[in-house]
Each structure stands twice: as C-alpha cells, then as structure tokens.
Amino acid sequence: MQLVCPAGNLPALKAAIEHGADAVYVGFRDQTNARAFPGLNFSEAELREGVQHAHARGRKVYIALNTYPDSARVAHWFAAVDHAAELGADAIIAAEMAVLDYAARTHPQLPRHLSVQGSATTAAALTYMHERFGISRAVLPRVLSIQQVERVCAASPVPLEVFAFGSLCIMVEGRCQLSSYVTGASPNRHGVCSPARFVRWDEAADGSRTVRLNGVLIDRFQEHEPAGYPTVCKGRFDVNGEVFHALEEPTSLNTLELLPRLAQAGVTALKIEGRQRGVAYVSAVARTWRSAIDRYRANPERWQVEAGWQTALAAHAEGHQTTLGPYHRAWH
C-alpha cells in the first residue's frame, strides 16, 4: 500500500518525502485544484524542483487538477494538463470529464487518477470513468463504510485510493454546495470551501466569540472554548430548539486501526488530507503512517495500533478529535 501525502508548498513536499511518503500530491497556484488558497501551492519553477527532488529519491508526484471549469475557462485547465505532462508528473488527479478527456487524448501516457471530487462510489461509476477516460486509479469519496469499500475494491476495474487521515469532508465530494450557498465560491468551481476572506470573528466584552461566514452566524464560543475553522458543515445550529453540531463536529478522520482491513481489501494507496497544513503536520503524519504501514508489511499477523501513533496523529487532528467517520457504520 502506497502512502500519498499532501504538499501545499516545496518545504512540505520535501518534508513528506523525507518522512516516508511514496507519493505527494500538489497543485498549481490557481483555481485548477481544490485547495486554491492564498499563499498555497506551486509555481511552475517550484514544481519543477519538487518533481526533480521526488524523482531523485524514487518517489512520485501527482498533480491535482480537480476542479470543474466552465466553458470560458476550460482552455486554462487544458493548458494545466499540458504543464503537468511537461513537468514530468507521474499522474494527474482530475474529476471533470472535459479535463480527463483532453488528458486522455493529448497525453495518453500520463496516468489519470479520478479525484475524490469525481463522486464515484460504485463499480458502475468507476467503470464509466475507466472505459471513457482510461483512468488508472480512483480516489473514493468519504461516504462508504469499510464493508462497502471492500465490495467496491473487489468489483472496481481500477485500483483504489482511500482517505486515511485528515480533515473530514462529510458530504459526497463534488456534490457539496454549502460553501457557494453562503459565499458564491465553491470547491467545484473555485477550488475553495468557505474561503477565509468571508470569515469574520468578533469578540464580545465577556470574552465570547462569534464567527460568521459572509454574515451568516456559523458558531459562537465561550471564552477559552476551542474554536475551529467555520466551514458550514462544522457549525452549531438550532434544529428543533436544540443547538448542536447538526451536521458534524470539528474532528478529523483517522483510519489507522483499519489499516489491515484496507490492505486486505486490496486498497492500493492511503491518502492523507491537508495540502493547506504546514511542514510540522506533514512530517508527523507521514512519519506515523510510514511506520504503521512498514510494521504491517513486515508482520501483518502481529500488527497492532501503537499508542504513540495515535497520540502523534491526535495532536494534528482538527479539535484534537478523531473519528473513523463513514468507515464505521455507527457514524452514519
């Protein structure tokens, strides 16, 4: 099982590789990828250096081109595919049909991975993408239980990559419009979710804080109460007169204990979320997962979760909480 780690910049890419990533995934500094945040991502020169750095160490670089261009901007995405090929990327990660089709016709030798944003949750959907655009791998949306992942693995025409750790999108990726409902900017079209320029924190005299997204109250915190980033799905709202995290708590996905089952299911790669996170996060998370995967490989029968791994991961989890999320049926 390959370990695929995020890199939002060159130092993170080098750290991921130093700490055991088999592959890193990155994006250009524009809206062609789903982490189009200010100050993040790679210029062409940086990416060239990153690819050289990775290849010199026998590791791979995947370039995410996983947003959905409208007709006027589609040429820019095609140019990004050309750049990815020219830079020697080992694969592109894409979701949109025009982008996949262009890549398949223009750069057939450049492997195409179906992004999680492609919302493919069944063997039928994966077969469509495989037959139509020749994808050679797919990343599953974070909606399936472990039993469902096992069944899709058995029936899929292509190897599968699944999310192992990181911030948890609880909606079917590629089909969530909560961000654009409030801000007009969406993961699909603009590569952002709840962009920071719309976030406003206010502190009251009693020390409590409110956080708004484009004026809409997402949550209110008591003094000293830990406060997370205000994506709509992690706010506290009033349903039936009760205020609670109506959609999801601020928590991170952590599937470490499922590693043997994912390996036995034939999952080809474990993906770490977090291109927006820094070197410390990437280093610690890559190191921990590297160690867990290596230990499993060396002795699958005797493998067990080590407390130190969980402590290291929890330190980097949203709200310091982790969940098995949709892999565990009770979460649903």
Added chain:
Amino acid sequence: MQLSLGPTQYFWPRERTLAFYREAAQWPLDRIHLGETVCSKRRELGTRDWIALAEELAGSGKQIVLSTLALIEAESELGALRRIVENGRFLVEANDLSAVQYCRQRGIAFVAGPTLNIYNAQALSLLIEDGLHRWVPGVEQGQALLAELRAAMAELGHAMPEVEVIAWGRLPLAFSARCFTARALDVAKDDCGFRCIEHPDGLPLATREGQRFLRINGIQVQGDEITDLAPEIADLRELGVDALRLYPQHEGMHEVVARFRAALDDTQAVARVGANNGYWRAEPGKAGLPLQPA
C-alpha cells in the same frame, strides 16, 4: 416552454404520495418525475410501485420520467437502479454516473440530473455521445454559465440538448452518507424508524441567532428558502431553456403549478413569490448575501 414536476425530495406516506401524483396528473404540467432520489431506505413506494405508478400516470398524456438516487452506496441500490434503467418504457433521469453507465451500456437515452456536474460544453458533448437527451443543470449553473455554455456548444458545432432549469423549490445543496434527520432526532441511521416521514417538507435548521438557513432532509441538505425563478421567465426563454422544473412541496403545489402556467401563458412579468435564487445571477445561492465580503 414546458413545465416539469421534479422528483419529490421528501419522504411522504404511501397514500399521500399516490394521491399527490394522481392530482398532479390533472395539473397543467408537461412532465412528471417519479422515484426516490435521496434515500434508498425510503420504501413507502418500492421500485416496482414507482414503475406501476408511472404506468398509471402515463395515461394522463404527460411525459413520465423515472428519477434515480444521487448517492449509491450498496449493491442493492445498484440492483434497483438496474431495474429502473431496464423498465423498457420510461425515460430515466441519471443522478449519478452509475446510472449513466447502465444507460450507456444498454444504448438507452437518459436525462442528466442536477448532481452530474456538467459545467462546460465539452462535458455536455461527451455525455450526449453517451445518450444524454435532456440536461437539468445543477444549482450552481446560473444564467451566465448557461449562456456561455450554449455559445461554446455552437462554436463546437454541437446542438444543445433540451435544458430543464430548477425554477421552484428548495435547492438540493449536499448529500452525505450520514442521515442528518436521524442525527437530529438522536437515532441511529440503521435503526432510524423512517422518522423523516414526520417532516414532509424537511427539518428546518436555523443559526444560533434564529436566522432560517438550511433544511435537513435525511442524507440531503437543502437551502431553507423556496426559490422562485418565475420573474426570470423572459431571461429563461431568451436563453433557450426548454422546461422549468418545479420541486414538489407538501402543501399548495397545485397553486404553484397554476401560477407558473399562467406566467408562461402571459407575457407580463410576474412578481416574485418565493425567494430570489442567488445562483442564477452568479451570487451566493442564499438570497441577499453579498458577492464580496463586507
């Protein structure tokens, strides 16, 4: 321009559902969508019942379309999908690529539903090769995007398929594996007791300062506002939109349909009854929010 009744997004008792559609068969509609698009556990009507209802309503002279799930997780759901695709008589609305693949394999034409993520002319053209007959754009695809896409299709030398735009109802914004209704009622999804049936227009979610915001509908999240594009009918016509989709609500749907029919028959502009749909103007979907932060 045609008037189309979208699939019911909520879960209603069997008798209520059957009565609703038997009434709808008498309304001034051109098309009716039947079927469960949100949650496969909702079985007041099973696949066979929906197809039987389609047979029954076909006599009304309206086109009947069988709509399908947006999120497919289980083998049993794929089996039901296969039965719908192979119904042999009615057009199918594909809300997931699984349905597209089944239709494509069998050479059956399909309607591309709003969750298929078609944002540009190339993607639309590829799906037309697969059998796309009509396109229902997603909620984010507003006026400018559609105009641009239409121009791009002309440039590619491709004909536009029929286009049906969501003109009335709560916008479907997100789907999850999690059932938010079950979560709100503190029951497990696997033992949910089908409690969403108690909320025939969804469960309102407000901010902590009481602003109405979203609607919980099982595994789906909707905008709370009932959006209304009736005042934009002239723009929709100019864009070459072929049909307006009206999403069912528990009460007053006949009046909604009658109002749209009158608006289509009359050249006078109509006043807005529901909420402004910000997406239509490339603004935040929720009415009245600024495009740039304050």
